[in-house]
Amino acid sequence: MKVSIGIGVIVMLLGLWASPGLAQPQRMSQALYLYFNGDYRGAIPVLEEVIKYNPKDAQAYYYLAYSHYKIREFQKSREALTEYFRLLGKFRPEYGFPDGNKGTPP
Secondary structure, three states: OHHHHHHHHHHHHHHHHHOHHHHHHHHHHHHHHHHHOOOHHHHHHHHHHHHHHOOOOHHHHHHHHHHHHHOOOHHHHHHHHHHHHHHHOOOOHHHOOOOOOOOOOO
C-alpha cells in the first residue's frame, strides 16, 4: 500500500516537472543567454515559446522586439515593442513611437 502511494506521488511530481508552463523560467534564461551572446535569430523562437505560455510576459516581448530589431526585421520589432508598451500600460497608439513615426520605421 505504501509503495503504490509513493509511486503515485513520484508520477505526479514527474508530471508537474514535465509541464511546459513550469519550464518557462528556464526557457527565458535560455533566451536571455542567446540574446546577450548575440544569437538574436536563436533567441526569437525561444522568446516566442515563452510568450505562447505566458502572453503577459512584458520582458519576453521587450527582448523579442530588440532581437527582431538587431536582425533588421523592423515591422516585427515594432509589433513586439507595441505589445510590450501595451502590457506596461504606457503605449498610446495615437502618439506613435518616440521618433514620431506612426507608420513604418525610417
